[in-house]
Amino acid sequence: MVQKCGYLPLAICLLGGVLREKKSIVEWESVNEHIKAAIYGVEEQIDGVLNLSYESLPYYLKPCFLLMGIFNEDETIDAWDLYNMWIAQGMISYENIGDKEDTLTNMAELYLSELASRSMVQVEFLYDYYVNLEYKGGKLSTLLRESSSHMKIQHLAIDFRSEVEHEPTVACGEDAWEHIRCLRLEQCELDDLPSSMRNLVYMDTLDLTGSANVEVPNVFKEMLRLKHLLLPIHTNENIRNYRLRLDEGVNELETLLFFDSRCHELKRMDRMKNLRHFVARVHDNESLSAIMNGIMNWNKIQECQVIIEGSCDLTSERMLEKALTCPNLYSLHIGSVSVKAIAKCEGDLLRSKLKCLYLLGCAIEDDPMGIHGKLPCLIQLRLYRKSFVGEEMRCPANSFLRLKMLVLSGLPKLREWRVDSGAMPLLSDLTIGECSCLEMVPEGLTVISTLQTLVIEGMPELRERVSPAGQDFHKVSHVPTIRFKY
Incomplete structure (x- = not known):
């Protein structure tokens, strides 16, 4: 059969996909006969094997595969x-x-x-955008009327970065609209969405990715089939008195992204049993406490990111400890100076599922690496702009056992950084930037064989030290890629 495929790797892979489901010699012989007819009936061997692979799909996968033809x-x-x-x-x-x-x-x-x-x-x-409908020129309402006049729309995506003329509001009352199941308004420039959205009772997805300051009406109690809700972001100067209540009609949500505690209310978190993807920006302790308690009960959660802003006080009610040890929280961003006592944080850090930890402007005075290094699942650690204001930092032996990416950027007082033997054994990407007082790279980098990329941003003296003729080059000579950003 491999010979009949012309030894072409893609054809062989497709053939393997067919044979994977065949359990007997008789079934293999049948495939052998069919592949001969499929291949020698056309000029291209791969086309023949692809047709055979498609015909071997179960009935429920065939339409799914064909839809990808768009x-x-x-x-x-x-x-x-x-x-x-x-x-x-x-x-x-x-x-x-x-x-x-x-x-x-x-x-x-x-x-x-x-x-x-x-x-x-x-x-x-990988990540990329898919836009189902691209439209340039003319008014948005004209597009919707023309498209709905001859079809029932089920999936509508509009990218407002194109040359679309848009009115202040768009009505959603026409019959054809009622069948929409997926509505995407990327980079939306409307001030608000109409209350007639409540007519979209079949809608499964509302996606306002990349949109800013768009007011969404309180209509979710009528949209009981909604599964995926991607909210617009809100800038500081555009909050006003707007409040979106997420207390009814959201029990079946699987995705809730870009929740903002300043303008969104979420009071029934315990009912959201199917939530799998959650991203929230939190500005007050009451919301933070409710979210942390809710996250602990989300058994199906796969992606969970919380961004804690500076207005939160992490010293009260052991809030920092709750955030670090919350079992279903995977990504945590902290921009609050109240985290400066992190080195004294107690609790069972082994329960933590944190994979990504970003600190920004936290002004931590005591070396936090002893605590960070104990987080068992941590893969990315980024310390930005005065998140640490001490002079010395040490990564102890047998710490950061899963860490793959480390960023130290904008730490103006950091003078000495030590890496003990056995620390960061899986580190692959290291970025050091704008740490003007750092005297040298640590000797401990010498034994980290997994390190693939080293990036130095600014810091001309450190760049000189790690250059081929520099004093520290022996510490990083094993790193395949060393880049300098000026």
């Missing part, structure tokens, strides 16, 4: 967008779910995994 060849497709398209087109429904604890997104992930296992698609960890 994309360009070799185009990167965001998996989350693909899931929503499958769901919006009714290709995945609750009738397909065996385990009632699963969600439609769970099923979509399984479908994509099965397509990948059959070599029908390649899965990579």
Whole structure:
């Protein structure tokens, strides 16, 4: 069979995807016969094997695979967008779910995994935008009337970066609109969305990614099928008296991104049992405490990021300890000076699931690396702009056992940094920038064989030391990529 594929790697991969499901010699012989007919019936061997691979798909995967034909060849497709398209087109429904604890997104992930296992698609960890409808010129309402006059819209995406003339409000009352399941308004320039959105009772996804200061009406109690809600961001000067209540109609949410405690209310967090993706910016202790308590009960959560702003007081109610040890919190950004006592933080850090920790302007005086190094799952640590204002920093032996990326930037008083043997054994990316007092790179970098990239930003004296003729070059000579940013 490999010979019949012309020894072409892609054809062999596709063939393997077919054979993976065949358990007997008889089934293999049948594939052998079919592949001969498929290949020698056309000029291109790969086309023949691809057709055979498609015909071997189970019935429920065939429409999912065919829908991907709307994309360009070799185009990167965001998996989350693909899931929503499958769901919006009714290709995945609750009738397909065996385990009632699963969600439609769970099923979509399984479908994509099965397509990948059959070599029908390649899965990579990349991110890109997909815009379903591109429109330039003319008024937005004209576009909507013309498009709805001859079709029932189910998936509508409008990128306001194009030359679209938009009115202050857009009505959502026409019959064709009622069937919309996915509405994306990226870079939206409207001041507010209309209250007639409550008519979109079938809507599964509302995506305002990249939009700013757009007021969303309180209509979610009528939109009981809503699964994915991506809110606009709000800048400091545009909060006004706007409040969006997320207390009704959000029990089935699987995605809630860009929650902002200044203008969004979330009082029924205990009912959101299916939440898988959550990003929040928190400005007050009451909201922070409620969110931390809610996160602990979200058993299906996969992505959970909390950004704690400077107006929060992390010294009260052991709030910092709760944040560091919260079992379902994976990414934490802190921009509060009240975190300066982090070195004295107590508690069971082994419970922590934190993978990413970003500190900005925290003015920590005591060396925090002893605490950070105990976080068992930490992969990324970034210390920015005066997050540490001490002079000495030490990474103890056997600390940061999973850390892969470390950024030290804008630490003006840091003079000495030591890395003990056995610390950061998996570190691959290191960035040091604008630490003007740092005298040298640590000797401990010599034994970190996994280090792939070293970036020095500014700091001409340190650049000189790690150059091939410099005093510290022997410490980093094993690093494949060393870059200087001026």
